[in-house]
Amino acid sequence: xxxxxxxxxxxxxxxxxxxxxxxxxxxxxxxxxxxxxxxxxxxxxxxxxxxxxxxxxxxxxxxxxxxxxxxxxxxxxxxxxxxxxxxxxxxxxxxxxxxxxxxxxxxxxxxxxxxxxxxxxxxxxxxxxxxxxxxxxxxxxxxxxxxxxxxxxxxxxxxxxxxxxxxxxxxxxxxxxxxxxxxxxxxxxxxxxxxxxxxxxxxxxxxxxxxxxxxxxxxx
Amino acid sequence: xxxxxxxxxxxxxxxxxxxxxxxxxxxxxxxxxxxxxxxxxxxxxxxxxxxxxxxxxxxxxxxxxxxxxxxxxxxxxxxxxxxxxxxxxxxxxxxxxxxxxxxxxxxxxxxxxxxxxxxxxxxxxxxxxxxxxxxxxxxxxxxxxxxxxxxxxxxxxxxxxxxxxxxxxxxxxxxxxxxxxxxxxxxxxxxxxxxxxxxxxxx
Numbered sequence: 001x002x003x004x005x006x007x008x009x010x011x012x013x014x015x016x017x018x019x020x021x022x023x024x025x026x027x028x029x030x031x032x033x034x035x036x037x038x039x040x041x042x043x044x045x046x047x048x049x050x051x052x053x054x055x056x057x058x059x060x061x062x063x064x065x066x067x068x069x070x071x072x073x074x075x076x077x078x079x080x081x082x083x084x085x086x087x088x089x090x091x092x093x094x095x096x097x098x099x100x101x102x103x104x105x106x107x108x109x110x111x112x113x114x115x116x117x118x119x120x121x122x123x124x125x126x127x128x129x130x131x132x133x134x135x136x137x138x139x140x141x142x143x144x145x146x147x148x149x150x151x152x153x154x155x156x157x158x159x160x161x162x163x164x165x166x167x168x169x170x171x172x173x174x175x176x177x178x179x180x181x182x183x184x185x186x187x188x189x190x191x192x193x194x195x196x197x198x199x200x201x202x203x204x205x206x207x208x209x210x211x212x213x214x215x216x217x218x219x220x
Numbered sequence: 221x222x223x224x225x226x227x228x229x230x231x232x233x234x235x236x237x238x239x240x241x242x243x244x245x246x247x248x249x250x251x252x253x254x255x256x257x258x259x260x261x262x263x264x265x266x267x268x269x270x271x272x273x274x275x276x277x278x279x280x281x282x283x284x285x286x287x288x289x290x291x292x293x294x295x296x297x298x299x300x301x302x303x304x305x306x307x308x309x310x311x312x313x314x315x316x317x318x319x320x321x322x323x324x325x326x327x328x329x330x331x332x333x334x335x336x337x338x339x340x341x342x343x344x345x346x347x348x349x350x351x352x353x354x355x356x357x358x359x360x361x362x363x364x365x366x367x368x369x370x371x372x373x374x375x376x377x378x379x380x381x382x383x384x385x386x387x388x389x390x391x392x393x394x395x396x397x398x399x400x401x402x403x404x405x406x407x408x409x410x411x412x413x414x415x416x417x418x419x420x421x422x423x
Contacts (some may be wrong), residue, residue: 016309
């Protein structure tokens with residue numbers, strides 16, 4: 001069932017390319033703004049770069065999550081699965097997977113310009129960086145999909161998602177920034193395992209919580 | 221399959237729409253519902269289908285309580301509502317196939333059913349390009365393929381041309397012959413009197 005639900009999101013995105021394109025352009029725009037703003041103090045950029053990267057990821061995630069859940073509200077398409085004999089928790093899991101795919105793809109597109117525009121060195125472990133991106137994005141997505149589900153029926157949904165997501169995901173942003181900062185300074189992975197554990201815990205705990213409560217929160 | 225609603229209450233922003241509303245519909249019965257705008261006709265159908273939660277009271281689908289945790293009851297009902305309830309970014313065929321999978325139904329019949337409702341040639345067209353009448357036919361196709369025991373129809377004649385109306389009558393007659401329980405909302409009281417076994421007015 002999860003496969004069919006994810007496939008449906010992928011099919012719609014494959015045709016429209018709305019989510020990934022808008023996230024990429026938005027991410028690129030913020031990166032450019034940061035690059036221009038930090039021209040006055042280029043020596044500080046390496047210190048701030050990890051935080052800036054996660055700000056870009058968090059902002060673009062809001063855009064992607066908002067659009068992904070908007071698809072469900074267009075012509076009340078969500079009725080197709082809300083009224084169907086399926087555990088709505090599986091729909092939440094499918095949304096987490098779809099959102100994760102879209103956000104990771106947009107990250108892959110704007111991370112290279114991020115490093116180029118901010119003139120950052122890339123002499124660090126790419127595997128560790130991929131692990132941080134995987135866990136950080138997963139944590140943002142599991143919290144984000146839960147909040148998007150809660151606000152699905154709200155009139156001010158577009159505004160509510162960032163208002164609720166930014167404070168809820170701030171521990172994720174802090175932990176991910178810490179990990180990325182230590183990685184950029186070529187400190188071995190073992191020294192920031194604690195922060196990775198926080199990211200992993202967020203991913204799993206919010207994922208389970210979303211799965212359990214999604215049944216109730218999507219009803220009108 | 222029986223449909224029983226006992227002491228149902230529902231409010232929106234502290235304004236009650238239903239207060240201790242009860243109704244019992246026997247298996248195979250066709251019941252018409254009419255009333256002025258805002259009387260709660262659509263709200264009632266949405267609550268029965270599980271799209272909307274209830275504040276108080278209970279809805280029993282074949283003696284099984286309808287609630288968000290109960291998947292079984294939702295398998296027996298299909299709500300053909302005002303809104304499309306389908307994805308505009310998918311084709312007609314993809315939409316029906318997707319819903320069929322959600323209900324555990326075979327996809328093999330999708331094309332046949334689309335042909336039956338006159339959408340065979342449009343199966344690969346994105347739903348966002350369908351006209352109002354085509355959308356109504358597509359919703360009808362969904363109801364045919366899901367073949368539920370209880371069918372909730374909300375203004376089913378809207379947007380249908382003469383050919384579409386004939387098609388709807390044909391499908392409705394088939395449901396009648398197969399003893400489906402039908403709860404239909406319409407402003408057309410004359411139609412309701414002719415095609416249902418009893419009518420209820422919501423005030």
